[in-house]
Amino acid sequence: MVVLFIKGRLDAVTAGELEAKFTELIQGGNESILVSMEELEYISSAGLRVVLLVAKKLHASGRKFEFAALSGNVKDVFDISGFYSLFKIHDTLEQALSA
Amino acid sequence: MAESFQLERVSWPARLESLPLVQEYVETLAQRSGIHGKRLIQLSVALEEVVVNIINHAYDQTGRGDILVGFDDQAETVVISLVDRGLAFNPLEATEPNVEMGLLDRPIGGLGIMMVKKFMDKVRYERHGNENILYLTLNKNV
Numbered sequence: 724m725v726v727l728f729i730k731g732r733l734d735a736v737t738a739g740e741l742e743a744k745f746t747e748l749i750q751g752g753n754e755s756i757l758v759s760m761e762e763l764e765y766i767s768s769a770g771l772r773v774v775l776l777v778a779k780k781l782h783a784s785g786r787k788f789e790f791a792a793l794s795g796n797v798k799d800v801f802d803i804s805g806f807y808s809l810f811k812i813h814d815t816l817e818q819a820l821s822a
Numbered sequence: 823m824a825e826s827f828q829l830e831r832v833s834w835p836a837r838l839e840s841l842p843l844v845q846e847y848v849e850t851l852a853q854r855s856g857i858h859g860k861r862l863i864q865l866s867v868a869l870e871e872v873v874v875n876i877i878n879h880a881y882d883q884t885g886r887g888d889i890l891v892g893f894d895d896q897a898e899t900v901v902i903s904l905v906d907r908g909l910a911f912n913p914l915e916a917t918e919p920n921v922e923m924g925l926l927d928r929p930i931g932g933l934g935i936m937m938v939k940k941f942m943d944k945v946r947y948e949r950h951g952n953e954n955i956l957y958l959t960l961n962k963n964v
Contacts (some may be wrong), residue, residue, distance in 0.1 A: 726831045729853070734841070734870055735838060735841060735870060735874045736838060736841060736842065764863070765866065765867070765899065766861060766867075767867050767871060767874075767934070767937070768871060768931070768933040768934035768937060768940065769870070769874065771933050772930050772931060772933075775925075775928060775930050776930060777923055779925065779926070782925060782926070795860065795863065796860065796863045796867065799864075800867070803921070803936070803940050804921055804933050804936075804937075805874060805921030805922055805923075807846065809925050809928070
């Protein structure tokens, strides 16, 4: 399992950078990916787009894609978009790692 | 409502580099009008969704144009107007995405306008002359 920590703003300006990082992870290995969002303070639909793209790719290769420690705006946006029923989302990073 | 067209508007080129500038401009004024915390972040997301929509779609034909932004501080609300001079297009009429759809069937886009509607207290579209105007309203005392 690879843990990716993302922080700051995930918006239309930064989404491309994250997509490139994920592509690197997907091509460079065969592990599942856990994304820690504890320090992510902002996400827009540009960020959700990257999450969905990556999820589809990982699903196709049978790898897990999980999230941990969402708060504030990120939690609201995931909730509104129905992502809680699409993904395994852990309250804390500790819980995710011991699961 | 007619007087709102007289308000001062600030304009930026419809390019991604303008996004942080539009957000900073509107958020500074919104803070002064008493919008804080979570509501300010929700406003930021709504601004991004509308601005990115304009960048991606409004000026398909000509390739370039401006985004005009107005800010109206009223007694109990703030009203932000986001304007483009592209072909007439009402983003509020776009089909609502089905957020209960499973991963494999899920389209990649369509969530942006839904967030604008959820996060703002009121959203209204008007075509006025050659302008598409989207009014985002936030209540001050929430």
